[in-house]
Amino acid sequence: MQLTIHRGTREIGGSCVELQSGNTRLIIDVGLPLVDQDREPFNRNALRGKELPELVEEGIVPRVAGLFTPGEPPDAILLSHSHLDHVGLLHLTPETIPVYASTGTSKMMNAGAMFSGQQRLPRERHVKLASGTPEAIGNFTVTPYVVDHSCYGSMAFLVEAEGKRLLYSGDLRMHGRKPGMIKSLIADVGPLRVDALIMEGTHFGSIGRQKKTEYELEFELTDLIRSAPGLVLGSFSPIDVDRLVSYLKATMRNDRTFVVDAYAAYVLHLVKSEIGVPDPTDPKAPVRVYFNEAFQRKGITKLQEMFAPNRIDRDEILSRPKEHAMVFRPSMLKLDFDGDLPTGSRCLYSFWQGYLDRPDWTELKRHLADVNGDFVPAHTSGHIFMDDLINFVQSINPKQVIPIHTFEPEAYQQHFENVRQLKDGEPIEV
Numbered sequence: 234m235q236l237t238i239h240r241g242t243r244e245i246g247g248s249c250v251e252l253q254s255g256n257t258r259l260i261i262d263v264g265l266p267l268v269d270q271d272r273e274p275f276n277r278n279a280l281r282g283k284e285l286p287e288l289v290e291e292g293i294v295p296r297v298a299g300l301f302t303p304g305e306p307p308d309a310i311l312l313s314h315s316h317l318d319h320v321g322l323l324h325l326t327p328e329t330i331p332v333y334a335s336t337g338t339s340k341m342m343n344a345g346a347m348f349s350g351q352q353r354l355p356r357e358r359h360v361k362l363a364s365g366t367p368e369a370i371g372n373f374t375v376t377p378y379v380v381d382h383s384c385y386g387s388m389a390f391l392v393e394a395e396g397k398r399l400l401y402s403g404d405l406r407m408h409g410r411k412p413g414m415i416k417s418l419i420a421d422v423g424p425l426r427v428d429a430l431i432m433e434g435t436h437f438g439s440i441g442r443q444k445k446t447e448y449e450l451e452f453e454l455t456d457l458i459r460s461a462p463g464l465v466l467g468s469f470s471p472i473d474v475d476r477l478v479s480y481l482k483a484t485m486r487n488d489r490t491f492v493v494d495a496y497a498a499y500v501l502h503l504v505k506s507e508i509g510v511p512d513p514t515d516p517k518a519p520v521r522v523y524f525n526e527a528f529q530r531k532g533i534t535k536l537q538e539m540f541a542p543n544r545i546d547r548d549e550i551l552s553r554p555k556e557h558a559m560v561f562r563p564s565m566l567k568l569d570f571d572g573d574l575p576t577g578s579r580c581l582y583s584f585w586q587g588y589l590d591r592p593d594w595t596e597l598k599r600h601l602a603d604v605n606g607d608f609v610p611a612h613t614s615g616h617i618f619m620d621d622l623i624n625f626v627q628s629i630n631p632k633q634v635i636p637i638h639t640f641e642p643e644a645y646q647q648h649f650e651n652v653r654q655l656k657d658g659e660p661i662e663v
């Protein structure tokens with residue numbers, strides 16, 4: 234089978250991989266870049282008002298025949314998870330191509346479309362993948378495996394054709410809430426001796442720095458909420474359901490009320506039957522729902538009705554700030570609190586440190602200092618740490634390791650003997 238990494242051989246973001254066997258062509262991920270050609274953060278507005286040929290010309294969209302440039306359309310698109318650097322170009326692909334993804338991915342895309350201007354996975358294009366169940370697509374057999382990542386519903390893919398096997402890691406980690414997921418992937422795929430492993434390497438370059446697990450973070454959050462002198466504000470991505478659960482548990486352990494926004498409430502509602510989290514539509518659920526200003530302005534009355542039984546308003550939170558921990562985003566400082574947070578508020582920041590220079594966060598930090606509050610980063614990565622990565626690759630024991638989703642593809646050779654470093658758009662025979 235032929236493999237082409239159209240984008241991602243030497244950058245984090247914009248992942249797009251093609252596999253061909255005979256007449257069958259599969260595309261894995263259709264990601265939006267995270268950086269531009271100067272490695273500055275990619276501005277999503279760069280897509281606006283531009284036609285596809287222009288985007289291809291500018292190098293924002295990769296040259297993939299039948300997908301983004303003229304030609305016969307590929308037979309299928311597989312999505313590993315709903316982060317934009319894996320799905321962000323889906324709306325530019327021909328609607329006739331079916332999209333294979335987990336139900337989790339479709340749900341998180343649906344929630345992202347409702348709350349953060351992202352795109353939905355159209356129901357008529359979606360073919361549901363179930364972990365461990367092989368799917369025949371033309372000459373290929375694809376077996377998806379759920380993996381742990383900072384995004385609900387993430388999958389790795391084992392792809393087989395012509396007696397060859399390839400494993401695409403997607404984004405994954407071993408220090409999440411469910412380390413058993415990756416162990417069963419290793420147990421299933423390790424003995425097969427795959428011909429190639431396309432391996433994410435987000436953490437190459439941060440060698441030897443093994444950091445905390447999601448469980449350790451949960452206990453850190455528990456301590457930080459316990460010692461908080463006032464209202465606790467938790468900032469994290471709601472589609473990172475593991476993190477949402479960490480906050481929920483840490484809050485409940487302190488006998489505070491966990492207040493979610495409508496986005497997080499909707500995510501909990503979508504995944505409740507799959508993982509047994511509280512459903513905010515249930516009047517007995519141990520969470521309350523705050524309709525922040527930005528949400529109220531959207532006027533989604535259906536969701537307002539769904540979560541009405543657990544609704545909490547700002548005055549109730551402000552009357553007893555020490556009894557609550559609430560989901561927070563910096564825009565709420567002005568919109569919901571008139572630029573004035575209660576005395577002693579503590580903001581817990583659970584994103585990548587790289588966003589911290591943005592004006593909305595710096596303004597929030599300044600304001601918290603003014604009200605005798607504080608701002609505390611509390612985070613762990615959604616990506617596999619170096620030590621785990623080395624163990625994972627050794628356990629899979631592939632004939633070739635192919636770097637992807639990394640700024641340091643050369644560094645793979647320091648750890649593995651059988652590295653095949655590709656260039657974007659370079660086809661090879663596996």
Ligand SMILES: [Zn+2]
Binds near residue numbers: 314316382384
């Ligand atoms: Zn991701």
